[in-house]
Amino acid sequence: MVTKQADDPLDHSFYIDIILANLADKVARYGLYVERIKKQALEERINPPILGTYDLHYKTLCERVGHLYEQRFLNEELLEDNSVVFDLLGSSAEIWYKFMRYNKGLTYAPTPWARPELFAIAEEFQKRNVNNPDLQNLTIVLTNEYRYSWLIDPPVDTDVGIVDDIRIVKLPKIEKDDPLLWVLLSHEIGHDIDHHLKISAVAERKQAIVEMKSKMDKPHILNDWIGEIFSDLYGLSVLGPSYYAAFLSHILALIPMDSPLRLRWNKYRSCQPPMAIRTRCMELALESADASGWKIDKLKYFVKTHEIIGRESRNYEDEVEFRKVMGFLTNTNKYKEESIDGICRSLFNAIRSSAEECEISLSFEGNEDNIMHNVNRLLISQPACTLAQDDESENLSEKPCDVATIVDAAWFCKAGYHPKEYTDFFRKCDDLSKDWDKPFEKIAEHLHNFDRLVLASLGIASVHTFYAEGMKKLEAEKGLKRN
Amino acid sequence: MSSSELRERMRLSEDHRDRILITPLINEDEQISKYGTIDLRLGREFETTILSSHRYTSPVKIDHDRRPARTYLTKMIDPYVLHTQEFVKAKTLEYVKLPNDVGARLSGRSSYAREGLMVHITADLIHPGSSNFIVLEMRNDGSVPLELYAGLRIAQLTFFQLGRGRTENDDDRNSGKEEGGYSSEESSKFTSIDTPYTGRIGDDVEAKILRRARNKSDLS
Numbered sequence: 053m054v055t056k057q058a059d060d061p062l063d064h065s066f067y068i069d070i071i072l073a074n075l076a077d078k079v080a081r082y083g084l085y086v087e088r089i090k091k092q093a094l095e096e097r098i099n100p101p102i103l104g105t106y107d108l109h110y111k112t113l114c115e116r117v118g119h120l121y122e123q124r125f126l127n128e129e130l131l132e133d134n135s136v137v138f139d140l141l142g143s144s145a146e147i148w149y150k151f152m153r154y155n156k157g158l159t160y161a162p163t164p165w166a167r168p169e170l171f172a173i174a175e176e177f178q179k180r181n182v183n184n185p186d187l188q189n190l191t192i193v194l195t196n197e198y199r200y201s202w203l204i205d206p207p208v209d210t211d212v213g214i215v216d217d218i219r220i221v222k223l224p225k226i227e228k229d230d231p232l233l234w235v236l237l238s239h240e241i242g243h244d245i246d247h248h249l250k251i252s253a254v255a256e257r258k259q260a261i262v263e264m265k266s267k268m269d270k271p272h273i274l275n276d277w278i279g280e281i282f283s284d285l286y287g288l289s290v291l292g293p294s295y296y297a298a299f300l301s302h303i304l305a306l307i308p309m310d311s312p313l314r315l316r317w318n319k320y321r322s323c324q325p326p327m328a329i330r331t332r333c334m335e336l337a338l339e340s341a342d343a344s345g346w347k348i349d350k351l352k353y354f355v356k357t358h359e360i361i362g363r364e365s366r367n368y369e370d371e372v373e374f375r376k377v378m379g380f381l382t383n384t385n386k387y388k389e390e391s392i393d394g395i396c397r398s399l400f401n402a403i404r405s406s407a408e409e410c411e412i413s414l415s416f417e418g419n420e421d422n423i424m425h426n427v428n429r430l431l432i433s434q435p436a437c438t439l440a441q442d443d444e445s446e447n448l449s450e451k452p453c454d455v456a457t458i459v460d461a462a463w464f465c466k467a468g469y470h471p472k473e474y475t476d477f478f479r480k481c482d483d484l485s486k487d488w489d490k491p492f493e494k495i496a497e498h499l500h501n502f503d504r505l506v507l508a509s510l511g512i513a514s515v516h517t518f519y520a521e522g523m524k525k526l527e528a529e530k531g532l533k534r535n
Numbered sequence: 536m537s538s539s540e541l542r543e544r545m546r547l548s549e550d551h552r553d554r555i556l557i558t559p560l561i562n563e564d565e566q567i568s569k570y571g572t573i574d575l576r577l578g579r580e581f582e583t584t585i586l587s588s589h590r591y592t593s594p595v596k597i598d599h600d601r602r603p604a605r606t607y608l609t610k611m612i613d614p615y616v617l618h619t620q621e622f623v624k625a626k627t628l629e630y631v632k633l634p635n636d637v638g639a640r641l642s643g644r645s646s647y648a649r650e651g652l653m654v655h656i657t658a659d660l661i662h663p664g665s666s667n668f669i670v671l672e673m674r675n676d677g678s679v680p681l682e683l684y685a686g687l688r689i690a691q692l693t694f695f696q697l698g699r700g701r702t703e704n705d706d707d708r709n710s711g712k713e714e715g716g717y718s719s720e721e722s723s724k725f726t727s728i729d730t731p732y733t734g735r736i737g738d739d740v741e742a743k744i745l746r747r748a749r750n751k752s753d754l755s
Contacts, residue, residue, distance in 0.1 A: 429556075429630070511578070511608075512578070512630075515578070515579065515628055515685050515686045516559050516628075518611050519562070520561055
């Protein structure tokens with residue numbers, strides 16, 4: 053339940069706008085995907101009747117999101133009222149369920165393969181920080197479920213003799229051309245590396261973890277959490293702040309599906325740590341990497357949201373509940389925020405030192421000049437955006453950019469501008485009850501152009517690196533390994 | 536525009552709208568000649584039309600987005616072989632953005648021209664204010680097939696500055712309107728970041744009038 057404290061106001065409108073923008077984003081992508089399927093069907097000269105159904109689904113989703121926007125703007129002054137907020141969140145959760153159900157319906161559509169860049173980037177993510185020749189390539193499967201997951205087939209427990217394991221990463225098919233959400237692939241690859249190098253097992257033996265487990269009611273839970281947090285930190289080490297931004301964007305969008313505040317400390321499943329712990333561990337990693345250089349205004353958009361929800365989640369009752377579950381029953385009346393922060397620090401330190409023992413570095417490097425250059429390039433090339441030009445932000449002597457730099461730049465650009473633009477699109481509609489597909493078309497076109505630009509930049513990065521520094525450099529460190 | 540003027544305009548200016556943006560420049564000294572031209576590199580993407588399923592192109596039929604075409608993405612050190620008399624579309628590696636008072640002309644490089652390679656089919660003007668990857672309409676008029684690799688310097692741009700046109704754009708800017716130039720015109724067809732390969736002859740006003748007239752005659 054959302055509790056609002058007088059000295060700690062929750063900016064509902066800000067939070068709801070982010071969820072709506074994410075929802076609009078997903079529906080627009082659904083529309084794009086349906087368009088693509090129709091085009092493919094036309095090329096192959098097939099016209100299955102199911103295509104009409106997908107169109108209908110898209111229209112229904114547009115209409116629903118449209119009404120939601122209408123509701124949000126009509127109730128602008130009423131957002132102080134919790135019941136209005138819950139109505140909006142409830143409606144958005146309903147649309148999310150519908151979106152996911154329709155997404156599964158896409159099973160019957162023609163299914164193009166993932167782009168070659170996706171496989172190349174997966175390979176890059178896998179081998180960038182790990183120098184282990186035994187690590188084989190993963191199989192990437194595009195599915196109709198809206199979820200990212202890693203699995204091993206046959207399951208680890210099964211004795212299958214000489215047959216090798218097949219390790220599979222599942223990605224939602226609808227995001228197959230969205231390079232910004234490929235970022236989340238790095239988390240699943242983290243699971244694979246953990247499985248291969250047993251980093252969780254090393255971490256479980258660390259003194260701090262053993263001490264925590266001794267105080268807990270359900271010590272096995274901690275073991276499961278380690279794998280998740282390691283994978284987050286691995287994603288962060290490969291891609292830097294863009295992993296943090298992608299992760300937050302993804303979970304913020306999905307929050308209404310579960311409870312309004314899944315970020316709260318006491319909301320967790322046995323295999324998934326509370327979102328608050330995951331995000332805090334990532335923040336510790338950013339801090340330890342001296343992330344002050346990364347504090348670009350655009351990222352603050354996400355950080356602010358996290359802070360708002362984080363504040364809400366850190367209410368006293370939650371802390372008591374969390375500590376009960378975790379077994380820290382003593383001193384519940386003497387609430388100390390450090391105790392939970394301490395859990396995060398212990399987990400973070402144990403995982404980082406275990407990774408070092410296994411010869412994996414969880415630190416990341418980045419070139420801020422390159423990021424700023426790419427942010428500017430992405431902004432300049434979008435006529436809808438205005439550019440706040442900084443005298444020192446761009447110069448001509450370009451250094452080759454790597455994947456992380458381009459994706460970082462794109463995330464900052466998206467975080468800073470896109471949600472605001474979506475909201476403006478809807479605000480400009482005089483009559484909110486009709487022509488909902490028109491603003492959606494604009495959003496879809498904008499997203500499509502943006503994705504194409506990021507993809508083009510990734511391709512250009514590989515050519516650039518090859519000519520500037522040679523094939524070896526291209527293969528060893530930067531750019532795409534395969535084209 | 537001379538080499539020094541070009542370099543000047545490519546440097547950061549107070550108003551970014553006055554700046555010529557060409558990115559990435561892998562080797563600035565190599566690509567900018569002393570005569571004020573700038574070499575453009577070939578990208579990795581090529582597109583050909585699938586002839587077997589394409590009957591004809593007509594300005595009165597809006598099917599440009601649905602024309603059967605095949606896109607090839609070349610590997611870094613593998614060539615795309617352009618056979619004799621073959622036509623293929625490709626994009627430059629560089630993203631080019633021109634301010635509202637500077638236009639450019641695209642031309643081939645003599646070394647490749649002597650092998651029979653054309654890089655555009657009569658449409659060589661890059662309008663002031665446009666921003667995009669430049670689409671090369673390439674054809675091999677030589678007698679032997681030609682290997683093309685991503686990153687080769689295959690074309691060049693020469694720049695010219697507008698005289699009177701500048702005044703109109705300045706008026707736009709001073710009156711608080713959106714930035715003037717090609718990208719802001721309603722009639723411009725290729726202003727999207729996602730440069731289309733296909734032509735848009737059906738988007739011309741004349742084609743629209745023709746289409747309407749034909750529809751009416753069909754109905755009557």
